[in-house]
Amino acid sequence: MAEQELPGVLILDIGGIHGVLPNIVALLQKHFRLITMKEFLENKKEMSKKIQSVFVFERRPTIDQELLESLPNLKVIANSGVGVDHLDLKMISNFGVKVTNTPHAVADTTADIGMALMLASARRLVEGCQIVISPDTKYFAVDWLGVEVTRATLGIIGMGNIGYKVAQRAKAFEMKILYHNRNQRKKEEEQAVGAHYCEKMEDLLQQSDFVMLALNLTPETCKLIGKRELGLMKPTATLINISRGAVIDQDALVEALQKKVIMAAALDVTDPEPLPRDHPLLKLNNIIITPHIGTATVQAIRMMAEEAIANMLAVLNGQPIPSEVFPK
Ligand SMILES: O=CC(=O)O
Numbered sequence: 449m450a451e452q453e454l455p456g457v458l459i460l461d462i463g464g465i466h467g468v469l470p471n472i473v474a475l476l477q478k479h480f481r482l483i484t485m486k487e488f489l490e491n492k493k494e495m496s497k498k499i500q501s502v503f504v505f506e507r508r509p510t511i512d513q514e515l516l517e518s519l520p521n522l523k524v525i526a527n528s529g530v531g532v533d534h535l536d537l538k539m540i541s542n543f544g545v546k547v548t549n550t551p552h553a554v555a556d557t558t559a560d561i562g563m564a565l566m567l568a569s570a571r572r573l574v575e576g577c578q579i580v581i582s583p584d585t586k587y588f589a590v591d592w593l594g595v596e597v598t599r600a601t602l603g604i605i606g607m608g609n610i611g612y613k614v615a616q617r618a619k620a621f622e623m624k625i626l627y628h629n630r631n632q633r634k635k636e637e638e639q640a641v642g643a644h645y646c647e648k649m650e651d652l653l654q655q656s657d658f659v660m661l662a663l664n665l666t667p668e669t670c671k672l673i674g675k676r677e678l679g680l681m682k683p684t685a686t687l688i689n690i691s692r693g694a695v696i697d698q699d700a701l702v703e704a705l706q707k708k709v710i711m712a713a714a715l716d717v718t719d720p721e722p723l724p725r726d727h728p729l730l731k732l733n734n735i736i737i738t739p740h741i742g743t744a745t746v747q748a749i750r751m752m753a754e755e756a757i758a759n760m761l762a763v764l765n766g767q768p769i770p771s772e773v774f775p776k
Contacts, residue, residue: 455764456498460485465635472753475681476503479757481624485509492518501526501760507534516543524763527773528754529743530554530610532690533665537775547773548759551609553751558742559613562690565714566658569686569736570597581596595657595684595711597621603647605672606663606691607634612689615662617639618630628652630668653680658688660718665692666776673697676702686712690742693719702728705735716742 456475457480459468468476476482481603483499488495501509501521505526509515515714516539525540529550540547558714568574571594579592602618604611604627615637625643627634632646649672653659659681663669673687674697687710689696698719704710706728714736715729721740723730729737743752755771762769 455500456481457497457501459503463638475753479518527758528752541775548753550752554743555609555613557745557748558610563743565688569714570595571737581613600657601650603659611662612637626652645703660687661691671697675700682708689715
């Protein structure tokens with residue numbers, strides 16, 4: 449097919465820290481005529497007609513009413529990543545545009561970060577590194593005792609693709625696995641990993657040594673974990689978040705960590721991202737925070753692009769769409 453016949457995809461500007469990575473560009477270019485935001489803004493009249501898809505990478509470009517109004521031939525917004533809380537699904541669907549995501553590409557890599565945070569927090573890895581590089585190092589391991597992950601109880605809130613991958617890994621650590629899902633019990637997954645279903649989230653919170661949040665952010669799950677929920681957790685427990693920052697009431701978390709209501713927290717996500725430098729969470733020593741790197745691997749980024757491309761092609765060719773996301 450000649451290049452000019454390929455369907456147009458709007459992407460971020462190439463290059464720069466937030467640009468689309470070159471290997472992803474190469475993958476997209478096999479199927480699409482790529483139109484950067486810069487090109488689009490410089491020549492809106494011509495470009496707007498060509499654009500049939502938008503490739504959303506790291507939550508950009510921002511999809512607002514103005515952009516949708518300027519793209520008359522837009523058919524699909526392909527989000528690279530599973531969480532679509534940054535997209536107004538209802539508004540987009542009112543424009544007759546479909547939204548897709550990449551739930552399969554992100555599951556292993558995000559579960560790995562969940563395990564990494566759990567292990568790093570339990571075994572105080574970050575403090576350990578700091579001791580080693582500190583000029584007045586004292587190598588007294590007894591001053592830095594951690595807790596064991598092996599055979600501890602893990603409570604997973606949100607047994608979707610990612611939660612299940614966490615459970616598979618936890619099984620290898622001989623953990624007792626509890627899970628809570630707001631809507632659906634997952635009997636097959638339960639059996640495969642030997643997990644126990646907690647109909648009430650409260651039961652999971654009370655029994656777990658590690659609570660891992662792996663659920664979507666929706667209006668219903670916003671601030672799901674607040675003062676009351678933190679108060680139900682064991683004082684020796686750790687809260688791990690690989691979902692979205694806003695599922696935790698962060699003020700309540702600060703207080704719980706300051707007052708040792710729970711032992712520690714390990715977060716890959718916060719609200720906002722990044723946190724302001726003077727945020728109280730950054731002043732605590734019983735917390736680990738990473739900069740939303742759940743899917744930041746060479747392999748995952750590539751798989752997300754492949755999954756997004758498959759979604760876009762399916763929509764444009766009128767075929768069954770592998771991962772469509774619907775407004776609630
Ligand atoms: O945050 C990562 C994702 O939504 O996949």
